[in-house]
Amino acid sequence: MKLVLNFTPVWAELELILDGIMLTIGLSAAAIVLGSALAVLLVGLKSLAPRWVGLLVDAYVELMRNTPFLIQLFMIFFGLPLLGLKMSGATAGLLAMTMNLGAYATEIIRAGVDATHKSQIEAGLSLALTRLQVFRYVVLNPAFAKVWPALSSQFVLMMLASSICSFISVSELSGAAAIIESRTFRSFETYIVVTLVYLALALALKSSLLLLGKRLFPNASGLERLDVKAGSV
Amino acid sequence: MATFGFPEMMFILRSAGWTLLLTALAFTIGGIMGGGLAVLRLSQSRILRNIAAGYILVIQSIPVLMVLFMSYYGLSLFGIDLPPFLAASASLAVYCSAYLAEIWRGSIQSVPFQQWEASSSLALTRAQQYRYVILPQAVRVSLPPTVGFLVQLVKNTSIVSVVGFVELSRAGTLVNNATFQPFKVFTVVAIIYFLICFPLSRLSRHLEKVMHAGRRH
Amino acid sequence: MPAVVIENVHKRFGDNEVLKGVSLSVEAGQVVAIIGRSGSGKSTLLRCINGLEMCQSGRIEVAGHVLDQDPKHLRELRKDVGIVFQSYNLFPHLTVGENIMLAPRLAKGLGTAEIRKLAVEVLAKVGLSEKFDAYPDNLSGGQQQRVAIARSLAMQPKVMLFDEVTSALDPELTGEVLVVMEDLAKAGMTMLLVTHEMNFAKNVADVTVFMHQGKIWEMGTSAELFAAPKTPELRNFLSAGVH
Numbered sequence: 001m002k003l004v005l006n007f008t009p010v011w012a013e014l015e016l017i018l019d020g021i022m023l024t025i026g027l028s029a030a031a032i033v034l035g036s037a038l039a040v041l042l043v044g045l046k047s048l049a050p051r052w053v054g055l056l057v058d059a060y061v062e063l064m065r066n067t068p069f070l071i072q073l074f075m076i077f078f079g080l081p082l083l084g085l086k087m088s089g090a091t092a093g094l095l096a097m098t099m100n101l102g103a104y105a106t107e108i109i110r111a112g113v114d115a116t117h118k119s120q121i122e123a124g125l126s127l128a129l130t131r132l133q134v135f136r137y138v139v140l141n142p143a144f145a146k147v148w149p150a151l152s153s154q155f156v157l158m159m160l161a162s163s164i165c166s167f168i169s170v171s172e173l174s175g176a177a178a179i180i181e182s183r184t185f186r187s188f189e190t191y192i193v194v195t196l197v198y199l200a201l202a203l204a205l206k207s208s209l210l211l212l213g214k215r216l217f218p219n220a221s222g223l224e225r226l227d228v229k230a231g232s233v
Numbered sequence: 234m235a236t237f238g239f240p241e242m243m244f245i246l247r248s249a250g251w252t253l254l255l256t257a258l259a260f261t262i263g264g265i266m267g268g269g270l271a272v273l274r275l276s277q278s279r280i281l282r283n284i285a286a287g288y289i290l291v292i293q294s295i296p297v298l299m300v301l302f303m304s305y306y307g308l309s310l311f312g313i314d315l316p317p318f319l320a321a322s323a324s325l326a327v328y329c330s331a332y333l334a335e336i337w338r339g340s341i342q343s344v345p346f347q348q349w350e351a352s353s354s355l356a357l358t359r360a361q362q363y364r365y366v367i368l369p370q371a372v373r374v375s376l377p378p379t380v381g382f383l384v385q386l387v388k389n390t391s392i393v394s395v396v397g398f399v400e401l402s403r404a405g406t407l408v409n410n411a412t413f414q415p416f417k418v419f420t421v422v423a424i425i426y427f428l429i430c431f432p433l434s435r436l437s438r439h440l441e442k443v444m445h446a447g448r449r450h
Numbered sequence: 451m452p453a454v455v456i457e458n459v460h461k462r463f464g465d466n467e468v469l470k471g472v473s474l475s476v477e478a479g480q481v482v483a484i485i486g487r488s489g490s491g492k493s494t495l496l497r498c499i500n501g502l503e504m505c506q507s508g509r510i511e512v513a514g515h516v517l518d519q520d521p522k523h524l525r526e527l528r529k530d531v532g533i534v535f536q537s538y539n540l541f542p543h544l545t546v547g548e549n550i551m552l553a554p555r556l557a558k559g560l561g562t563a564e565i566r567k568l569a570v571e572v573l574a575k576v577g578l579s580e581k582f583d584a585y586p587d588n589l590s591g592g593q594q595q596r597v598a599i600a601r602s603l604a605m606q607p608k609v610m611l612f613d614e615v616t617s618a619l620d621p622e623l624t625g626e627v628l629v630v631m632e633d634l635a636k637a638g639m640t641m642l643l644v645t646h647e648m649n650f651a652k653n654v655a656d657v658t659v660f661m662h663q664g665k666i667w668e669m670g671t672s673a674e675l676f677a678a679p680k681t682p683e684l685r686n687f688l689s690a691g692v693h
């Protein structure tokens with residue numbers, strides 16, 4: 001039984017950890033932006049496009065929600081090159097994260113959209129707004145405000161799940177940990193450090209999103225908050 | 234080079250069985266831990282409440298992957314060398330416990346506080362209040378999110394290969410390494426996951442609807 | 451010896467002093483009505499008596515138990531002190547019979563046959579014998595409240611507390627609950643009841659207590675108090691009909 005912890009070798013690899021942090025933040029930020037955009041597109045399609053398109057969106061969402069992120073990542077990373085789409089691990093990771101987050105966010109935002117009263121939509125239409133304008137200003141904005149807490153949790157979960165990209169040798173934070181572990185043979189110490197970094201990142205992201213929500217939706221306290229749950233990817 | 238044939242398919246199906254077993258064991262251990270944590274989280278002692286809240290916050294704020302590594306290396310640091318299946322189950326149980334604790338805490342708190350007052354006024358002990366008054370009501374509320382969480386647990390079993398256990402995902406990787414037919418292999422794997430998860434998702438949603446429509450007993 | 455002794459009780463919620471030195475003594479078999487404006491501290495006083503709220507200073511003794519923080523002592527006290535709430539608070543997942551039999555079994559450890567006999571008895575007392583196997587949700591408010599009374603009675607308490615038990619009920623349903631309470635009073639139960647039913651206080655209670663701003667402002671036999679209120683506040687309260 002060896003209970004002596006030695007962090008010195010791990011600190012020597014600080015640069016790797018910092019690079020890993022940057023990549024984790026970069027991947028997560030990009031996936032949050034792109035995934036949200038995808039979700040808005042899908043919710044818009046469900047609201048505005050013909051019914052069969054909506055059903056396709058539903059199918060996509062169910063597929064993503066009921067299969068592991070890891071398998072989605074493998075499909076993209078190992079599968080797409082066979083179709084001639086060669087990509088780096090990081091790109092594959094970003095694509096998988098975007099598609100996954102897009103599905104979860106679609107479900108969340110749609111719950112917000114469904115909570116918008118018909119009368120408001122009709123009011124908007126009667127003011128000679130186009131259907132797209134109504135969707136943008138009357139439906140989407142309050143929907144976002146209502147589901148912001150759930151959406152924020154989903155973003156945090158996605159950031160945490162970016163660690164799975166280490167399975168295809170992306171050297172984000174977890175990937176960096178794997179490299180350090182193999183160099184130093186200090187597994188537990190390495191993972192203690194990296195775990196603490198993730199903890200800090202998650203708490204920081206959580207509070208930033210809370211602040212951002214207050215900024216973006218200052219009137220949100222007047223809206224009833226919807227009880228939608230985020231889901232682990 | 235091998236092709237993706239009958240033996241490979243059988244290997245994958247057997248591994249899917251391991252995924253189910255892993256889920257069941259992790260859920261059982263994690264459920265016991267989570268139940269205890271939920272009660273601690275609502276305990277009358279502030280210290281116990283804070284300890285439970287801290288544990289839950291930390292586990293929910295780090296990747297499942299880190300939970301796996303930490304519990305795996307943590308255990309081995311204390312000289313406990315579990316076989317891969319148990320190591321994987323134990324690590325997943327740690328993850329599971331925090332989420333179940335939070336779900337169940339919410340369910341317990343959804344029981345109106347007047348039920349606590351009424352039962353304590355009838356001279357029941359706290360344990361009796363839980364056992365006969367609060368939990369029977371909380372269990373109903375907890376069913377839909379608990380089943381929903383099972384889906385997440387099944388999906389998260391996909392990464393336990395890091396502690397050396399071969400379940401469905403790892404089996405897929407091994408077969409792919411041998412056959413180089415990623416589309417075929419991972420589509421089959423994805424379909425199996427979907428067949429496990431989708432009915433659970435539907436069941437969770439169904440239970441939720443029944444609960445909203447149903448009466449209270 | 452009095453059944454309830456309250457001596458100089460003070461209770462604060464944060465900065466809000468809700469009870470400002472309340473003293474009251476209730477003899478065994480007496481019925482005491484507590485009246486007063488909303489927020490005057492009536493419920494708080496009642497809840498202090500069975501330890502649902504803990505007062506910061508003062509002394510409370512009920513049915514021979516001195517109130518303190520010890521959970522064991524509190525349970526002993528509560529075996530002898532029943533309380534009925536405005537919102538019934540029946541256990542929705544249990545039948546009427548199960549609601550009634552739960553505490554005698556768990557807290558008092560009585561045998562099954564004895565408990566069943568007891569349940570049938572108290573249910574008959576509140577006139578709901580046929581509802582033994584019904585669930586609370588299938589009963590009217592008045593019926594639920596009578597079951598709640600029966601549930602308390604099954605513990606064979608020495609003192610019963612009632613907190614506005616008819617406030618949530620329609621006038622017709624109020625009557626059926628008041629009848630049950632009147633029977634209890636006649637049978638010699640020691641009762642403290644917070645009520646907005648002035649007629650009930652006047653006709654059934656031996657003593658009526660008027661609370662105002664966290665104090666017992668005026669008290670006396672119900673006959674005297676209602677016939678000749680001494681303080682302007684009570685006169686005001688009785689005439690305004692703001693109950």
Ligand SMILES: Nc1ncnc2c1ncn2[C@@H]1O[C@H](COP(=O)(O)OP(=O)(O)OP(=O)(O)O)[C@@H](O)[C@H]1O
Pocket residue numbers: 463466468486487488489490491492493494495
């Ligand atoms: N748990 C609590 N926390 C904080 N303040 C409380 C609490 N319970 C009661 N109060 C406050 O104590 C005061 C007295 O409340 P109490 O319920 O005793 O009044 P009451 O005389 O029963 O009124 P009502 O007729 O409306 O029932 C009120 O100002 C109330 O807001």
Ligand SMILES: [Mg+2]
Pocket residue numbers: 492493494613614
């Ligand atoms: Mg009151």
